[in-house]
Amino acid sequence: MSKVKYYYDPDTLSYRKIERKKRRTVKYISLFLLASALFAFLFVFIASQYIESPREKGLRHELQNAQLQLELLNKKMDETEVVLANIAERDNNIYRLYFEANPIPEEQRKAGFGGINRYKDLEGFDNSKLIIETHKRLDQIQKQIVVQSKSLDEITKLAEEKEKLLTAIPAIQPVNNEDLTRMASGYGIRTDPFTKVRKMHWGMDFTAPRGTPVYASGDGVVERADNGAAGYGNHIRINHGYGYVSLYAHLYKYNVRKNQKVKRGDIIGFVGSTGRSEAPHLHYEIFKDDQRINPINFYYGSLSAEEFNKLLEHASLENQSLD
Numbered sequence: 613m614s615k616v617k618y619y620y621d622p623d624t625l626s627y628r629k630i631e632r633k634k635r636r637t638v639k640y641i642s643l644f645l646l647a648s649a650l651f652a653f654l655f656v657f658i659a660s661q662y663i664e665s666p667r668e669k670g671l672r673h674e675l676q677n678a679q680l681q682l683e684l685l686n687k688k689m690d691e692t693e694v695v696l697a698n699i700a701e702r703d704n705n706i707y708r709l710y711f712e713a714n715p716i717p718e719e720q721r722k723a724g725f726g727g728i729n730r731y732k733d734l735e736g737f738d739n740s741k742l743i744i745e746t747h748k749r750l751d752q753i754q755k756q757i758v759v760q761s762k763s764l765d766e767i768t769k770l771a772e773e774k775e776k777l778l779t780a781i782p783a784i785q786p787v788n789n790e791d792l793t794r795m796a797s798g799y800g801i802r803t804d805p806f807t808k809v810r811k812m813h814w815g816m817d818f819t820a821p822r823g824t825p826v827y828a829s830g831d832g833v834v835e836r837a838d839n840g841a842a843g844y845g846n847h848i849r850i851n852h853g854y855g856y857v858s859l860y861a862h863l864y865k866y867n868v869r870k871n872q873k874v875k876r877g878d879i880i881g882f883v884g885s886t887g888r889s890e891a892p893h894l895h896y897e898i899f900k901d902d903q904r905i906n907p908i909n910f911y912y913g914s915l916s917a918e919e920f921n922k923l924l925e926h927a928s929l930e931n932q933s934l935d
């Protein structure tokens with residue numbers, strides 16, 4: 613209850629009540645409210661600096677969790693990098709080596725992205741460093757996967773090539789073992805059947821009855837099938853590509869013509885004794901880059917170890933060739 617104040621009025625000789633002016637009262641109240649509000653605001657402001665609200669607490673936990681998850685993701689990337697490094701090593705040291713491709717250097721596999729700063733948008737936050745690092749590592753892993761994938765594409769192509777090469781190389785005996793009446797005469801110095809002089813015999817002779825089938829020893833294209841080369845009589849040359857050519861001489865008949873494509877094992881002609889030949893036999897030569905090489909090393913496609921040893925034994929006998 614507010615005090616009622618009086619004053620003495622000399623004119624009426626009596627005490628009179630002091631009437632407070634209404635406007636002044638409103639002013640006091642307003643001032644009081646304003647001061648309270650200011651104080652309350654200051655209090656809340658200062659308190660908020662030191663006391664965490666439940667919402668802030670929640671956010672802080674969430675942030676901590678996000679940070680933890682980022683660190684865990686980085687650990688997972690460590691593991692991924694180890695696996696990728698292992699694949700890259702096998703790629704370089706086994707697959708690429710086997711298919712004669714140059715290894716991909718480490719710098720190329722792990723090359724970063726040059727030029728503009730790709731992570732500019734991620735800068736300016738408290739956790740920028742962690743986030744940028746994570747982005748960088750993932751980008752690098754992604755790039756490594758692309759390089760690896762390309763390398764495997766290349767190897768697939770090389771493997772296909774290698775398969776082609778393997779089917780092209782003359783790799784089987786051109787006459788069946790059961791058709792041979794006598795084992796072969798080999799490549800090397802042999803006695804010439806006509807002059808009885810010892811000279812180089814550039815191929816292998818397989819003795820077999822006239823008309824015995826002769827097989828293409830590898831995939832290729834018939835380069836010639838004629839009797840236009842001195843001494844060889846009716847003969848066939850097959851170009852296998854990759855520098856390999858095989859030659860089949862003294863044939864009785866042909867089964868192919870020039871430019872015909874043949875597969876390994878196709879019957880290309882029949883044993884005969886045309887040209888400079890003493891008796892029916894197949895004279896067989898292999899060329900690599902225009903040089904004649906010993907055919908004995910090229911029967912891995914068809915002979916067993918035992919058969920090969922027998923052939924090797926006979927081929928190395930210093931007997932007389934049939935030319």
Ligand SMILES: [Zn+2]
Binds near residue numbers: 815817895934
């Ligand atoms: Zn011969």
